[in-house]
Every structure is written in structure tokens, then in C-alpha cells.
Amino acid sequence: KPDKIRITAKEGSTFVAMYTEVKKVTVKGFDLLKCSNIGKNTLQIPLQRGVDSRAILAAIEKAVQGKATVKVITEMGSLFLDVLEMDTKPDDVVKALADDHQVEVGIDAITLRRRRDGHQQGFIQLPKAKAMDLVDKILVVGLVRVRLALVREKPHLKTKDGCFKCKELGHLARDCQSDGDGDMNNETPAKDLAGASAESTSSPSSSRT
Incomplete structure (x- = not known):
């Protein structure tokens, strides 16, 4: 899914006043017709893939003139590393991503868990689009070559x-x-x-x- 922009009217302003100002935005890639009111004076607008979200963000912030908060929401994805060495550290995964695929992430994006056999499993949190690009790619972490897999979300049962x-x-x-x-x-x-x-x-x- 593409990124989304959420615009929330600040205290003292109204949803209608905010919407009136947002309608004036004409920057490329911004389509107000696809917007939806998600409640609590908040307007959510999906962005097309490949658009410059920073340019759209700046244009909306200029239009609302401080009367609303504007955020870009990025859908995240998680990659799974099945088997890693017992002494693997998050820094090792960060370095491997940079060396093998020129992907830079912070250490807080890496989660390691101990398996029953003593080895470790790894999870990498990335923007969904970037995670999809890395699916089935090989990552060399220490002495281990591991194939990256996308963690599928389980449906929520009502x-x-x-x-x-x-x-x-x-x-x-x-x-x-x-x-x-x-x-x-x-x-x-x-x-x-x-x-x-x-x-x-x-x-x-x-x-x-």
C-alpha cells in the first residue's frame, strides 16, 4: 500500500476549516478525491507510489498555516532471518544489510531471538516497499548465508x-x-x-x- 498522509485539526480549529484549506493544495501526486474522514477531526489521504511525500507534506503544512498537524504514515514490513549464529549481534545484521544490499537501518530495527537449538532468529523492521524489494535476497551475516522472507500478518478474527x-x-x-x-x-x-x-x-x- 502507498504511504498515507494524516491531517488533524488542532484545538480551536475545525474539520471543515482544515478541509477548506487542504482543498487548495495542487502539488503533483496529491489526490484529495481519495481522502477519508477517519474521525477525531482527522483527514487521511493515500499517496500514489513513487510520489515525493516530503513535497506534499510541505505543501499541506503551508496550506493549513499551523492550524493542523500533518503526518506521513509509512506502512512497515518485517523480514525474517531463520538461522543466525549463536553470537550474532544486531550490529552484525545492520552491517550485512549495508554491505550486501546498500540498505541502511538503525540498530533498533533489528530484533534477535534465541532458538531452542541455541542459534538465533532475526527480524528486520523496514518500510513495506523496501522490505518487499529484499524478499528472497541472500544476506551474509558472519558465516551464515540466510534468505530473507517476509513475515505475513495473521488476520484478526472478530x-x-x-x-x-x-x-x-x-x-x-x-x-x-x-x-x-x-x-x-x-x-x-x-x-x-x-x-x-x-x-x-x-x-x-x-x-x-
């Missing part, structure tokens, strides 16, 4: 809140209006059905003496 008191979905126990316990399938126990049936078939006169 779950419904459930109440352990009445076993119904849609609310929690603290908000439950039920007086007693329920059943997960909302089924009435057989003994209760039998009792209800007996009551319904007995006539009022049969209980009189």
Missing part, C-alpha cells in the same frame, strides 16, 4: 463478547439482566420441560379439595 452467567453473546456478566444461570444453546433442561407440561395439563379444579 470475536463476540459472551456472558458466563446466562451464556448468551453480546454482553458481559457485569451487564447481565438474567436472574439465573443459562445454557450455551439456550435449551431448557428436560426436567423443567416435564414440570411445565404437568402444570399445563392439570386443571384448576383438580387442586381443590
Whole structure:
């Protein structure tokens, strides 16, 4: 996905006033028609690939005249290094990226984790576009040659809140209006059905003496 620009109206300004000023921006690569209101007085605009985000950022900042904050949002990606030597340090990965692929990253972009066999795994955090360019490339870290792989994000599964008191979905126990316990399938126990049936078939006169 391309980078995005987020523009948020400052206190004392309004979304409409901010939008009116942003409409005046005509710099190349900026398309206001693709904008969306994401709430909290914030306008989000996707940028086309390859555009000069710094030029667009400067043009918008000039237009809003300090009445809004303007940020460029860069989508990040993570690269996975399966096996590294036991004594590998983040500095070694940083140096390998610069030497092998002319990619400069800070040490805080590197995460190392110990495997069960004592070796290490590595993760490199980069802008998504740059990470995609490095997928399947070989990186030589110390004495190890490792192929870079993209970490795929797992989809977020939507779950419904459930109440352990009445076993119904849609609310929690603290908000439950039920007086007693329920059943997960909302089924009435057989003994209760039998009792209800007996009551319904007995006539009022049969209980009189």
C-alpha cells in the first residue's frame, strides 16, 4: 500500500476549516478525491507510489498555516532471518544489510531471538516497499548465508463478547439482566420441560379439595 498522509485539526480549529484549506493544495501526486474522514477531526489521504511525500507534506503544512498537524504514515514490513549464529549481534545484521544490499537501518530495527537449538532468529523492521524489494535476497551475516522472507500478518478474527452467567453473546456478566444461570444453546433442561407440561395439563379444579 502507498504511504498515507494524516491531517488533524488542532484545538480551536475545525474539520471543515482544515478541509477548506487542504482543498487548495495542487502539488503533483496529491489526490484529495481519495481522502477519508477517519474521525477525531482527522483527514487521511493515500499517496500514489513513487510520489515525493516530503513535497506534499510541505505543501499541506503551508496550506493549513499551523492550524493542523500533518503526518506521513509509512506502512512497515518485517523480514525474517531463520538461522543466525549463536553470537550474532544486531550490529552484525545492520552491517550485512549495508554491505550486501546498500540498505541502511538503525540498530533498533533489528530484533534477535534465541532458538531452542541455541542459534538465533532475526527480524528486520523496514518500510513495506523496501522490505518487499529484499524478499528472497541472500544476506551474509558472519558465516551464515540466510534468505530473507517476509513475515505475513495473521488476520484478526472478530470475536463476540459472551456472558458466563446466562451464556448468551453480546454482553458481559457485569451487564447481565438474567436472574439465573443459562445454557450455551439456550435449551431448557428436560426436567423443567416435564414440570411445565404437568402444570399445563392439570386443571384448576383438580387442586381443590
